[in-house]
Amino acid sequence: MATTKVPExxxxxxxxRIGAHSHIRGLGLDDALEPRQVSQGLVGQxxxxxxxxxxLEMIKDGHIAGRAVLIAGQxxxxxxxxAMGIAQSLGPDTPFTAMAGSEIFSLEMSKTESLSQxxxxxxxxxxxxxxxxxxxxxxxxxxxxxxxxxxxxxxxLTLKTTEMETIYDLGNKMIDSLSKxxxxxxxxxxxDKATGKISKLGRSFTRARDYDAMGAQTQFVQCPEGELxxxxxxxxxxxxxxxxxxxxxxxxxxxxxxxxxGEIKAEVREQINAKVCEWREEGxxxxxxxxxxxxxxxxxxxxxxxxxxxxLESDLSPVLIMATNRGITRIRGTNYQSPHGIPIxxxxxxxxxxxxxxxxxxxxxxxxxxCEEEDVELSDEAHTVLTRIGxxxxxxxxxxxxxxxxxxxxKRKGTEVQVEDIKRVYSLFLDEARSSQYMKxxxxxxxxxxxxxxxxxxx
Amino acid sequence: xxxQNWTDILKSSKKTALISDGKRKIHYLFTDGKEMSExxxxxxxxxxxxxxxxxxxxxxxxxxxVEVGEPLAGPDTSLDSEVIKENCSNxxxxxxxTKNSFQWRIRNLPFPKDVFSVSAEPSDRCIVVKTSNKKxxxxxxxxxxxxxxxxxxxxxxNFSHANNTLIISYKKPKEILTLEQELLKELKKLKGxxxxxxxxxxx
Numbered sequence: 254m255a256t257t258k259v260p261e262x263x264x265x266x267x268x269x270r271i272g273a274h275s276h277i278r279g280l281g282l283d284d285a286l287e288p289r290q291v292s293q294g295l296v297g298q299x300x301x302x303x304x305x306x307x308x309l310e311m312i313k314d315g316h317i318a319g320r321a322v323l324i325a326g327q328x329x330x331x332x333x334x335x336a337m338g339i340a341q342s343l344g345p346d347t348p349f350t351a352m353a354g355s356e357i358f359s360l361e362m363s364k365t366e367s368l369s370q371x372x373x374x375x376x377x378x379x380x381x382x383x384x385x386x387x388x389x390x391x392x393x394x395x396x397x398x399x400x401x402x403x404x405x406x407x408x409x410l411t412l413k414t415t416e417m418e419t420i421y422d423l424g425n426k427m428i429d430s431l432s433k434x435x436x437x438x439x440x441x442x443x444x445d446k447a448t449g450k451i452s453k454l455g456r457s458f459t460r461a462r463d464y465d466a467m468g469a470q471t472q473f474v475q476c477p478e479g480e481l482x483x484x485x486x487x488x489x490x491x492x493x494x495x496x497x498x499x500x501x502x503x504x505x506x507x508x509x510x511x512x513x514x515g516e517i518k519a520e521v522r523e524q525i526n527a528k529v530c531e532w533r534e535e536g537x538x539x540x541x542x543x544x545x546x547x548x549x550x551x552x553x554x555x556x557x558x559x560x561x562x563x564x565l566e567s568d569l570s571p572v573l574i575m576a577t578n579r580g581i582t583r584i585r586g587t588n589y590q591s592p593h594g595i596p597i598x599x600x601x602x603x604x605x606x607x608x609x610x611x612x613x614x615x616x617x618x619x620x621x622x623x624c625e626e627e628d629v630e631l632s633d634e635a636h637t638v639l640t641r642i643g644x645x646x647x648x649x650x651x652x653x654x655x656x657x658x659x660x661x662x663x664k665r666k667g668t669e670v671q672v673e674d675i676k677r678v679y680s681l682f683l684d685e686a687r688s689s690q691y692m693k694x695x696x697x698x699x700x701x702x703x704x705x706x707x708x709x710x711x712x
Numbered sequence: 713x714x715x716q717n718w719t720d721i722l723k724s725s726k727k728t729a730l731i732s733d734g735k736r737k738i739h740y741l742f743t744d745g746k747e748m749s750e751x752x753x754x755x756x757x758x759x760x761x762x763x764x765x766x767x768x769x770x771x772x773x774x775x776x777x778v779e780v781g782e783p784l785a786g787p788d789t790s791l792d793s794e795v796i797k798e799n800c801s802n803x804x805x806x807x808x809x810t811k812n813s814f815q816w817r818i819r820n821l822p823f824p825k826d827v828f829s830v831s832a833e834p835s836d837r838c839i840v841v842k843t844s845n846k847k848x849x850x851x852x853x854x855x856x857x858x859x860x861x862x863x864x865x866x867x868x869x870n871f872s873h874a875n876n877t878l879i880i881s882y883k884k885p886k887e888i889l890t891l892e893q894e895l896l897k898e899l900k901k902l903k904g905x906x907x908x909x910x911x912x913x914x915x
Contacts, residue, residue, distance in 0.1 A: 380770070381769075382768065382769055387796070410796070413846075414849070415846070416842065416843075416846055416849035417843070417846065417847060417848050417849035418846065418847050418848075419799075420798070420799040420801060420802060421796050421797065421799060422796070422797055422798070422799050422800075423796055424795050424796060424797075426795060427795050427796045444796060446795070446796065449796060479849065480849055480851060491770065495770075496770050499770050500770075
């Protein structure tokens with residue numbers, strides 16, 4: 254058993270599901286905040302993207318708290334896309350919390366409680382904490398997969414320093430991340446004992462002979478000294494909400510029985526605010542105001558809006574981005590009409606970014622990007638036809654047709670989606686306008702048509 | 713004086729006593745939020761367990777850290793198996809004091825005695841165990857001496873090896889012995905209920 258058994262590493266490349274906005278990688282601005290026509294998955298909407306870029310700079314500076322932005326525009330004009338773009342360009346260090354306006358209505362929690370939780374999730378605190386890490390050179394990794402193919406894998410990892418050697422038992426999660434990181438004998442690694450996070454420091458000098466097996470950027474490092482387990486100070490970001498949860502948990506053995514936290518007491522929050530401010534003054538912690546994005550903000554009601562008014566004035570408040578597709582409509586919970594369904598006093602505090610409908614050329618571009626994202630080949634004629642459909646019905650409908658047409662095309666063993674495929678799915682699936690038309694024609698034969706309700710009230 | 717200091721801290725802590733299973737169990741809550749729990753044998757007055765718990769910066773409760781006695785092996789260790797843990801064949805260090813000396817036992821060390829070297833390093837305030845075959849290395853401090861700010865002395869240290877176990881002893885200095893006796897006297901005065909639930913005022 255002297256030979257090192259290198260596990261057969263199947264590449265776990267990211268298999269992400271394709272969502273409506275998964276093609277967006279950023280706002281697509283240059284250094285001078287000028288928007289490029291097509292960049293990072295975003296097309297057109299130059300003015301609103303530029304405006305979003307200014308907001309982005311403001312957020313990155315981190316000095317201004319409690320600003321609110323409203324992205325308003327017709328359905329399918331890229332409001333959520335712009336918000337996603339902001340989230341992507343902020344990077345993983347700034348907290349970005351996205352929620353929909355309807356998420357706050359729950360029987361278990363009051364509306365304002367879930368709003369304050371969302372607010373506090375969007376504020377990060379960078380703080381130093383001591384954690385236990387394991388640092389050493391890998392001597393051997395041994396992973397046994399059960400012969401039947403199902404069941405838990407068993408793994409052993411032998412690590413050494415210049416002074417000692419220890420064998421560790423590996424859990425399933427650890428085995429996966431070791432093979433993902435492609436750790437092999439001779440690597441010097443650190444493992445965070447609590448979270449199981451692995452980082453590769455480089456290869457040990459003693460293995461410096463095997464030149465052939467490594468890339469150009471492989472670093473050689475000394476084998477660590479002393480004990481394998483060390484206590485180390487690490488900086489990490491937690492959200493205020495996480496600190497709330499930790500501190501509001503029932504202490505003692507009662508903690509075993511209480512699962513979720515539910516509502517968090519105002520006193521706990523106040524204590525934590527005071528403590529965080531104290532840490533900041535002592536230089537122990539740094540506050541990172543993030544972004545809270547509320548989609549479909551017209552779904553909030555009057556109480557929520559007045560709560561927002563108040564919450565935005567707190568100095569521990571993130572930048573609030575809201576999006577709505579409503580025009581002048583009733584404010585939920587009242588009988589008053591107001592632009593975007595938002596009370597005037599709150600509107601007054603907002604910076605409003607408007608999005609406008611896409612032009613034909615832009616629609617064509619977006620459809621092209623989506624085709625690439627969904628891995629569907631489109632012939633030129635089909636692309637033109639689809640663009641026309643997109644202009645006449647809606648962009649969303651046209652995007653829906655991409656994957657369906659792609660499927661139809663694959664069924665007839667074609668490689669490229671032709672006009673025929675588009676025609677076929679166009680006849681199979683109704684768009685909104687045709688569906689309404691159909692309803693008008695055949696309304697009488699549907700069930701419950703005699704209860705003539707007025708038009709749907711969506712506000 | 714430093715010795716005074718630790719006794720002061722001990723005195724100012726809230727103590728709760730409980731007698732069960734032939735053990736005197738004492739729970740201390742210190743003013744800085746730290747908790748200490750000790751268990752003494754009723755007959756011999758020997759310290760069986762001493763463990764610590766404190767709150768992390770974020771306010772989270774840390775698990776008990778054992779200073780003296782058997783390491784905790786509760787059901788929660790299986791929960792962590794998702795990540796990583798030491799193999800059971802690895803050496804295990806535990807402390808078990810006798811009346812006159814601090815004593816550590818390192819089990820699962822199947823090497824001959826001449827492989828080991830044990831030394832005290834007064835500059836680092838710790839004891840270092842080394843193996844010449846580079847299989848085991850351990851640095852540990854003596855918290856009792858640290859708390860009372862007493863110096864480390866190489867001559868008080870000796871070790872033996874038998875049954876795959878390395879036993880290291882360090883003779884308790886005079887200050888510690890008197891302190892422990894005083895503490896024990898104090899603890900015996902504490903009223904402890906015999907059985908069942910007690911109102912633990914420290915929780």
